[in-house]
């Protein structure tokens with residue numbers, strides 16, 4: 323299996339050729355098939371003798387890849403798309419070919435060094451101290467959970483008599499915060515945001531005071547603010563909430579999985595004032611920082627606190643901790659890890675940070691221009707001016723059925739992927755623009771079908 327023979331060499335060329343075509347040409351949109359359809363086309367792929375590399379690659383190219391939507395297609399605007407840069411995609415191939423271990427300094431010093439410089443860029447943009455640091459984890463869900471676990475461990479040390487812990491977050495916070503509370507078996511106070519859906523310090527302060535006075539032995543150990551909600555891109559009052567949390571010895575976590583990428587965009591940077599007060603923050607380079615899946619940057623103001631909570635102790639691991647070096651495994655809920663921050667690092671190092679700011683501003687400008695087109699469209703109504711790069715709107719007179727039918731047809735016609743979302747129980751449409759290849763002409767084409 324491991325022998326490098328002529329068949330492997332030929333396969334290597336085929337794989338590189340396929341990757342090159344994927345990079346060079348516009349990505350196909352494609353779309354899902356049913357398990358039955360796929361079985362009819364692919365059959366049983368796991369066999370005693372094996373299909374051989376060439377045949378298996380053909381099967382992937384002709385059947386399986388075509389049943390996967392290209393998340394970097396310029397008219398994929400649903401959920402949060404991806405937009406990995408050419409450099410990051412190419413380097414992902416290198417990471418895959420290198421058998422790097424990203425969990426410890428002993429094994430992956432060079433990789434960890436580079437990942438840490440990429441984390442430093444984000445940390446500096448946020449205004450955290452030089453002692454801040456963290457790790458790239460799989461996604462925002464894991465980043466939020468790891469940060470909150472560190473926060474609770476720290477609170478348990480400070481307040482040993484507390485019986486029940488709670489997280490305070492906006493009712494608009496991402497589902498992963500509720501999931502974290504469930505996994506951790508802690509309570510969650512969902513605080514009502516203001517009319518603009520942004521969480522304000524006054525509501526947080528009174529919710530925390532009310533909860534703690536009504537429940538003896540209970541305490542709020544963390545407040546989560548969102549730096550760009552997934553549905554609408556709304557940013558909570560980071561400065562007010564952060565100041566309140568800092569003053570009251572409550573951990574301040576900023577969930578910026580989508581939005582904090584825009585820390586590098588001067589036009590919107592002031593919206594994130596107060597992020598420098600965070601005890602921890604996350605941002606997913608696989609969302610709006612042009613990196614491939616799966617990479618979430620998790621950064622702690624004081625990484626020592628996180629290490630206390632997350633370090634795994636075992637006899638066989640002792641040589642790793644004894645050397646006093648930076649082991650990424652120690653800063654989240656994981657041990658073995660792929661050096662998943664490297665594609666992001668490579669692209670950032672190769673292109674320079676100015677290119678990142680420019681690409682970010684481009685997506686923000688397309689979002690603004692899209693909002694203008696929507697406002698002028700006779701059938702459409704803008705939900706609000708976009709704060710970042712998410713544009714939400716409605717089609718006059720439509721209910722869920724019409725939205726779903728339109729969305730299905732848009733994909734079936736291979737024009738784009740735009741799925742309905744909800745707001746106050748009512749259907750809306752939203753464009754999440756994170757791809758610098760998404761041009762205003764692409765938006766106009768989609769709008770012409772409405």
Ligand SMILES: *Cc1c(COP(=O)(O)O)cnc(C)c1O
Pocket residue numbers: 402460461462463464496498548550551552577578579580581606618
């Ligand atoms: C996407 C998102 C998450 C979850 O991140 P994953 O990488 O999908 O796990 C968490 N919070 C916010 C605000 C998000 O937009």
